[in-house]
Amino acid sequence: MNVAPVPPSLPHAAITITGLTKDFSINLRGVKLRAVDNLTLAVPEGQVFGLLGPNGSGKSTTIKIILGLLEPTVGECQVFGVPSGRVDSRLNVGYLPEAPYFYRYLSGTELVRFYGRICGVPKARLADRVREVIDWVGLSAAAHRRVGTYSKGMLQRIGLAQALVHDPRLIILDEPTAGVDPVGSAEISELILKLKTQGKTVLITSHLLAQIEDICDRVAILDRGKLILEGAVAELVGRQDQQALIVDTLPASELEELRGWLTARGHTLSAVEQPRTRLDQLFLNKISRSPKNGGQA
Amino acid sequence: MSTAKRSVPFSLSRLGIVAGNTFLEAVRQKLFNFLLLLAVALVASAQLFREFNFGSSELKFIADFGFGAMVFFGSILTIAATAQLFFSEIENRTALTLLAKPIWRTEFIFGKLLGVFAVVGVFCALTTGLLLALIYNRETALIEAHPEAFEAGRLIHYGDLLMMGVLQWLKFGVLAAITLLVASFSNTNLFTVVMGFFMLVICHLQYLARDAYSHVTALPLRLLVQGLGYVFPNFQVFNLADQIGIGQGIDPMVFVRVGGYALTYIAVFGALAVYSFSQREI
Numbered sequence: 001m002n003v004a005p006v007p008p009s010l011p012h013a014a015i016t017i018t019g020l021t022k023d024f025s026i027n028l029r030g031v032k033l034r035a036v037d038n039l040t041l042a043v044p045e046g047q048v049f050g051l052l053g054p055n056g057s058g059k060s061t062t063i064k065i066i067l068g069l070l071e072p073t074v075g076e077c078q079v080f081g082v083p084s085g086r087v088d089s090r091l092n093v094g095y096l097p098e099a100p101y102f103y104r105y106l107s108g109t110e111l112v113r114f115y116g117r118i119c120g121v122p123k124a125r126l127a128d129r130v131r132e133v134i135d136w137v138g139l140s141a142a143a144h145r146r147v148g149t150y151s152k153g154m155l156q157r158i159g160l161a162q163a164l165v166h167d168p169r170l171i172i173l174d175e176p177t178a179g180v181d182p183v184g185s186a187e188i189s190e191l192i193l194k195l196k197t198q199g200k201t202v203l204i205t206s207h208l209l210a211q212i213e214d215i216c217d218r219v220a221i222l223d224r225g226k227l228i229l230e231g232a233v234a235e236l237v238g239r240q241d242q243q244a245l246i247v248d249t250l251p252a253s254e255l256e257e258l259r260g261w262l263t264a265r266g267h268t269l270s271a272v273e274q275p276r277t278r279l280d281q282l283f284l285n286k287i288s289r290s291p292k293n294g295g296q297a
Numbered sequence: 298m299s300t301a302k303r304s305v306p307f308s309l310s311r312l313g314i315v316a317g318n319t320f321l322e323a324v325r326q327k328l329f330n331f332l333l334l335l336a337v338a339l340v341a342s343a344q345l346f347r348e349f350n351f352g353s354s355e356l357k358f359i360a361d362f363g364f365g366a367m368v369f370f371g372s373i374l375t376i377a378a379t380a381q382l383f384f385s386e387i388e389n390r391t392a393l394t395l396l397a398k399p400i401w402r403t404e405f406i407f408g409k410l411l412g413v414f415a416v417v418g419v420f421c422a423l424t425t426g427l428l429l430a431l432i433y434n435r436e437t438a439l440i441e442a443h444p445e446a447f448e449a450g451r452l453i454h455y456g457d458l459l460m461m462g463v464l465q466w467l468k469f470g471v472l473a474a475i476t477l478l479v480a481s482f483s484n485t486n487l488f489t490v491v492m493g494f495f496m497l498v499i500c501h502l503q504y505l506a507r508d509a510y511s512h513v514t515a516l517p518l519r520l521l522v523q524g525l526g527y528v529f530p531n532f533q534v535f536n537l538a539d540q541i542g543i544g545q546g547i548d549p550m551v552f553v554r555v556g557g558y559a560l561t562y563i564a565v566f567g568a569l570a571v572y573s574f575s576q577r578e579i
């Protein structure tokens with residue numbers, strides 16, 4: 001894995017953000033709110049990149065600037081080398097907004113087809129492609145229902161489908177797992193990893209840090225608009241100076257023996273713990289639904 | 298790296314897709330059912346109000362009443378539908394998803410405009426069609442009852458009525474473009490609707506101001522009033538009611554000129570709306 005930070009000038013960056021600042025005027029007296037503060041960031045191509053930070057730290061604002069929906073106050077932003085704001089910068093981008101909401105009067109299939117047509121998916125392939133992405137997000141059973149009747153998690157799923165319909169190279173997901181059940185959440189993780197194997201770049205924000213840790217190659221953490229930390233996940237969370245050995249339960253006497261053995265060689269046994277299944281793992285094991293049936297409510 | 302830089306040309310087909318979706322929204326959100334009901338009720342009521350003198354004046358009354366109702370309700374429909382169809386995108390944040398696609402804001406705005414224009418077009422076609430049928434029916438009845446009054450054949454020029462319907466449609470198009478311009482910078486649906494009606498009144502009455510000030514000697518004031526006369530389209534231009542159906546008829550050249558007048562204003566207000574919308578943060 002390439003862990004060296006990619007300088008903005010290299011063509012391998014899917015997104016380069018340089019010195020980006022965004023102020024919102026929040027009242028008529030000209031009081032400004034700085035949502036993003038001098039942010040410089042590069043998202044390397046082909047990786048899954050996590051954008052983290054507490055509520056109101058400027059993640060969604062950054063994403064909207066990348067997509068040309070907001071104008072930066074200072075600084076610039078490029079997508080595959082094209083300045084965002086230009087229409088062609090969005091050719092290869094799929095976007096799932098946070099808390100998405102779609103035309104409630106369309107069915108799921110119609111909705112995805114609408115976006116596919118807007119993105120110029122060839123007519124001959126459109127119907128197949130629409131069916132394919134709806135199947136990926138596990139909404140096939142509800143595809144003919146009006147979007148107005150969808151639950152929160154189903155909206156996220158159909159949103160994911162519309163973001164993928166034109167087979168973009170860069171997929172930007174703003175909290176894709178908000179409101180999605182653990183099964184769906186795991187499915188989305190799986191989907192993201194699959195996209196990565198296809199060579200896609202994924203930019204994702206989420207408050208589920210465990211999930212981010214599992215799927216992201218790199219993360220950046222924002223706080224009040226400022227970049228606090230950026231780097232490869234393996235480097236940031238891995239502890240190079242320690243190792244965990246997992247063995248079946250030892251009797252106390254053998255444990256003491258092992259401790260002695262280690263001490264004799266100058267090592268310390270710093271913790272003996274009972275490993276626990278993570279609750280989400282337990283949930284996934286107990287809910288033995290076959291995947292891809294979410295939304296059959 | 299395959300940074301094959303494709304440029305994205307302006308596309309009428311994308312514009313059409315947005316327009317189609319806007320139209321579909323009007324249809325599926327039941328905006329239409331209500332309208333169709335209204336149109337039918339209105340035109341039908343023209344028959345109840347009819348005067349009972351014989352001959353052409355009754356037919357003219359039906360035509361006047363019918364078109365009057367069509368203008369009144371059509372204006373309400375145009376302003377309300379434009380504001381609603383625009384703000385449903387903004388408030389539901391569907392514009393966010395749509396504008397994150399490779400689409401020009403010009404395509405978005407003109408797509409919305411075209412969608413509204415189509416909705417209003419259906420309304421106009423329906424009311425005009427009903428009205429025509431009504432008048433034809435009545436004329437046929439009158440001919441049977443009083444053949445002597447119709448020795449020269451039918452009195453009503455149905456082609457003129459049709460042209461009148463088309464002109465009202467174009468006028469609603471101008472009104473929709475104005476409303477969309479207001480919507481493009483305003484924050485609320487309500488403000489847009491109120492401003493839309495305000496503009497409607499100005500456009501209907503601006504000729505009064507122009508007439509009143511045409512005798513004023515102070516040049517700056519006169520120029521100002523005339524200038525405003527160009528900024529706001531004159532909706533009286535579309536009102537060829539005096540010629541409706543009977544008498545000398547509508548001169549085709551006038552029809553073409555008025556049509557051109559409307560399309561020019563639609564293009565200009567549409568372009569201004571695009572400009573103002575391109576500054577907007579979604």
Ligand SMILES: Nc1ncnc2c1ncn2[C@@H]1O[C@H](COP(=O)(O)OP(=O)(O)OP(=O)(O)O)[C@@H](O)[C@H]1O
Nearest residue numbers: 024026033035053054055056057058059060061062
């Ligand atoms: N249109 C706007 N006008 C004024 N202020 C805004 C606007 N959009 C965002 N902000 C402010 O900018 C800051 C950053 O907001 P942003 O939505 O980017 O946060 P976020 O990191 O996505 O948070 P969350 O995790 O809650 O989604 C917040 O303080 C927010 O109030």
Ligand SMILES: [Mg+2]
Nearest residue numbers: 059060061098
């Ligand atoms: Mg956010």
